[in-house]
Amino acid sequence: MSKEKVVLVACGTAIATSTVVAKAIEEACKEAGIPVRTRQCKAAEVPTLAKEADLIVTTTPVAQDLGVPVIQGLAFLTGIGKDQVLQQIIEELKKD
Amino acid sequence: MGITELLHPEAIVLQMEARNSTQVIEKLGGILNRLGFVKDGFVEATLAREASMPTGLPLGGDVNAAIPHVDIEYVRRPALALATLKKPVVFHNMVEPEEEVPVRLVIMLALDKPKSQIEMLQQVAGILQKPEIVSRLVSAATPEEVFSVLEELEAPA
Numbered sequence: 001m002s003k004e005k006v007v008l009v010a011c012g013t014a015i016a017t018s019t020v021v022a023k024a025i026e027e028a029c030k031e032a033g034i035p036v037r038t039r040q041c042k043a044a045e046v047p048t049l050a051k052e053a054d055l056i057v058t059t060t061p062v063a064q065d066l067g068v069p070v071i072q073g074l075a076f077l078t079g080i081g082k083d084q085v086l087q088q089i090i091e092e093l094k095k096d
Numbered sequence: 097m098g099i100t101e102l103l104h105p106e107a108i109v110l111q112m113e114a115r116n117s118t119q120v121i122e123k124l125g126g127i128l129n130r131l132g133f134v135k136d137g138f139v140e141a142t143l144a145r146e147a148s149m150p151t152g153l154p155l156g157g158d159v160n161a162a163i164p165h166v167d168i169e170y171v172r173r174p175a176l177a178l179a180t181l182k183k184p185v186v187f188h189n190m191v192e193p194e195e196e197v198p199v200r201l202v203i204m205l206a207l208d209k210p211k212s213q214i215e216m217l218q219q220v221a222g223i224l225q226k227p228e229i230v231s232r233l234v235s236a237a238t239p240e241e242v243f244s245v246l247e248e249l250e251a252p253a
Contacts, residue, residue, distance in 0.1 A: 012149035015210040016165050017190075020217045043149065059190055060149055074191050077163075079225030080156045 004035040005093045008053035009073070010062055014042045017059040021073040025057060028086050034093050055092050098250050099176060099219045100243060104131055107177035108239040114179075117187045117199070118143060121164050124177035124204040133175035134206050142166040142204070152187030152197035157227040159234050160197045162187040163220065165205035174213055176220075177204040178242065180234045200234050222249060 007025055011018035022038040029036040041049050043060040050056060050066040057073040064070055069092050075085040107127050114120045125139035145151075145166050152162045184198035203220055207213050223229050229249060236242045 012145060012151070012190075013165065013167055015168060015207050016163065016205050016217060019210040019214055020221045023214055023218065061191065061193065072191060074153070077221045077224055078153050078155050079221075080154075082225075 004037055005029075005054040006052060007036055007038045007089075007093070008046065008049055008056045008068075009038050009040050010043050010046050010056060010058040010060065011040075012043060012060050014040045014045075017073075017077055021057055021059060021076045024076045024086075025073075025089060028090065029093065032090050034090065036093060055089065057089060097174070097213065097216060099216050099223075100246050100250060102174055102213075102216055103176040103178060103243075103246070104133075105239045105243070106131060107133075107175065108242055109177075109179040110236060110239070110242070111182045112179050113182050114185050117146065117162065117164075117185050117202075120179050120181070120185060120202050121146060121204070124164075124179055124202065128175055128177050128204070128206055131175070133171065133173050135170050135172060138166065138170040138206070141170050146187070150188035150190055150193050152189050152199055153224060154189060154195075154197050155224055155227065155230060157230065159200045159227070159230050160184075160187075161201040161203065161224055161230065162197070162199045163203050163205055165207065168208050168210075171206045171208045173206075174208050174216075175206045176216070177206075178202065178233075179204075180236065201230055219246075219249065 009022040018040040075082040189195040
């Protein structure tokens with residue numbers, strides 16, 4: 001059993017888009033058999049919380065030099081490129 | 097609760113003639129305030145958020161959308177408001193704030209406990225992902241038409 005990964009899900013207010021994105025990630029990871037925990041936050045909180053995360057998925061612009069991979073998650077809202085983004089997330093979480 | 101339970105018929109404004117996104121947000125926010133769903137200050141806070149962190153979503157088709165919303169502290173009871181625009185107004189792209197997105201569908205979200213409103217949020221995302229639904233909403237002439245499109249969406253497949 002691999003270690004539970006933490007995905008920081010960021011959006012402007014931590015209430016709307018990150019809720020949708022977090023749910024989609026949880027469902028996809030469950031299906032892929034990857035133990036994952038999501039934590040929602042506002043974009044402004046990302047720099048502080050980044051060190052506790054294995055991956056950041058965001059729907060608003062955040063700094064890229066956080067030492068943690070950042071993936072754009074807007075696809076979960078618009079559906080455009082959703083499969084690729086999911087794939088990217090799962091590959092990132094499969095890494096040790 | 098799903099979209100149709102959270103969308104008040106009076107909070108639907110169809111074929112609105114607006115010059116800019118501010119007018120749309122003022123109109124929808126004003127209605128939600130009058131109906132008692134949001135507190136005073138909701139409109140101002142939503143406008144401020146839109147200016148710093150925009151909510152325009154390019155949908156890849158003919159019609160784009162925006163989902164203005166703000167912190168839960170301004171919300172009394174969860175609700176949605178929906179506007180369709182006769183002519184597109186400019187919102188800015190959520191991901192690329194410099195980029196302008198011409199928008200004809202605006203769904204304003206007033207949320208208090210997002211975890212319990214996940215069903216509605218997923219339905220909103222579901223709408224945005226279906227160009228055919230977006231275009232039917234944008235061409236709807238009456239609130240009843242809007243509801244019938246949304247009810248179809250909510251009905252179990």
